[in-house]
Amino acid sequence: MSQFWKPGTERPQHCLLDDEEGGVLFFSAPANSSSHGFSNLERQRQRLPVFKYRTAILYLVENHATTIIVGETGSGKTTQIPQYLKEAGWADGGRVIACTQPRRLAVQSVASRVAEEMGAKVGEEVGYTIRFEDKTVQGVTKIKFLTDGVLLREMMDDPLLTKYSVIIVDEAHERSISTDMLLGLLKKIQRRRPELRLVISSATIEAESMSIFFQTRKKNDVGAAEANGPKNLPSILSVEGKAYPVEIHYVQDPVSDYLQSAVDTVLLIHEKEPLGDVLVFLTGQDDIDAAVQLLVEEARVKTTKFSGLLVLPLYSGLPRSDQDLIFAQTPKGKRKVVISTNIAETSITLEGVVYVVDSGFSKQRYYNPISDIENLVVAPISKASAKQRAGRAGRVQPGKCFRLYTEDYFVKEMPAEGIPEMQRSNLVSSVIQLKALGIDNILGFDWLASPPSESMIRALEVLYSLGILDEDAKLTSPCGFQVAEIPLDPMISKMILAADILGCLEEMLTIAAVLSVQSIWTSVRGKNKGLDEVKLLFAAAEGDHVTHLNVYKGFLQSGKSSQWCYKNYINYHALKKVVDTREQLGRLVRRLGLVPKSCEGDTQTIRKAIIAGFFSHASQLEEYGQNGMYRTVRSSQEVYIHPSSVLFRVNPKWVVYHSLVSTDKHYMHNVIAIDPSWLIEAAPDFYQLRTLNPALF
């Protein structure tokens, strides 16, 4: 409570302009547009009191630029671009303007906003496509919003994306895997389709590097380029949004416990600052639940003054009904405090936030290609994230952001940008997608930021061992091509193809769908005796996958009843998603010519099909080791069965797991008991050189 805040300010680098107000746009024309006398990089950085936003965009698109980078700071101004382009005739003659977003929710909300502004209905002239939902009409829809994942999928049928005249990539600075892949591919398409216009919208600080990435230079032109300055450097148009100023405060001395410090800060705000909601950024569910409890207790102890606090947690795992509370209007005279993960940084926008408390940390995924394990670790955020978090305080009025780290740390130590997702993830899915698009030289692909070569090599190895790629790293036929068509992790797709051959595809579609949702059980957290008892009703001795089948069957028999789910501690929303996913997969495999059949409860066949995809995830119980300790066959890694598994404490001698979760130990999630001879049967090459001790069979 004895913190002392030192105010500081953060001023945007460029000033904003709203074109209704007229005025200046920070604007750089392409290097070869002699009409404005720009011929080198330095001179591009002039301020020109020339164009309004609309005019600038149209000028660039019509006259010079194949690629335009729009640098902005969450102003939402990108959404106007498709309208401008449509008015200017870029959607005529059967052409479509595409605009991608990294999230489904963003696609939907932007589409409805734009449709409304144009006085149209969603699904007509303005439409959108996300997974499970296509609101477009061919020949009618002129402006199409879609997730970048959908656009990547569309490339598999139409590699040059010929129906689009303009492709707008929004939020490119978020650097999601799909966005990074898309940008690399669009650069390639551009070479074959010079008439295609690209508009990349990015945070201003990343605009420059985006521009350099899209710089085109003819192969034999290197010398000339150096003599004449850069060729065809994309234009940058910088638009600053109309946000309210946010006053930044830092702690004077580093804090040792950001959780306690966050709680203290909220109390301080509540005591000293005028009413207005507070948004606190912490790292995960544990932190958040603890902080909520601390705050609620404090508020109870200090009765009168603190009774006005309304403390709410926010994270993706939260049940729907609880998430809705977040959006409810704060009652008069009360102060809402939302304690959130970084879901509130980009995905969920809360209106009415005036104060932000930023712990300076978030959970981030790190992939180790050597062990093939993805870890989730608490790590310091980047300056870009810190700026984004602070911005959340200035949406409705001037706000304040309290950073639980020192100004010195922010200036000197905090990294400018985060590590792109591409560089800290398992790449099997990305690699097969590129292969399917005919990119043979994966290692030489022109990435915005290259992933570690170890990750790419590991991905190639895994795909080879699954029989998806051959010795020349080409897609095998039919297996490789079929796997590429299925929008799932290749190991799951392989399992589905094997199930078709073994005659248990019906069951496997269900299993694949269940594995694609987080958890089908409710509130796994805390001791939940009811759940444990209910689990026994569904539990199968063969393991979790077979248990999932039992749950799904029960759900169908109940008539997809939410009541039934509630009684059985099953997550109704998750199961609805399972039904959707299963239907989509069913349509997809039929299109591939497969005919789903059931094995009528032959669980051995089901397990063999699972092993066809997951043979590399085998582990063996360490007989004389610590209780319940296993070692993976591939790397002798020490692992344990996760307590949520039905095989927890059952400890079969040999198991195959779906995934590893690494916290204090490596835990195997979703486990089945197997016979080790099935491993050799499924993957003789993979196990040839590895010693499965015959004495243990």
Place this chain on the structure above:
DNA sequence: ATCTCAACG
């Protein structure tokens, strides 16, 4: 005897 940021097809 213990539990995962969020997001995409």
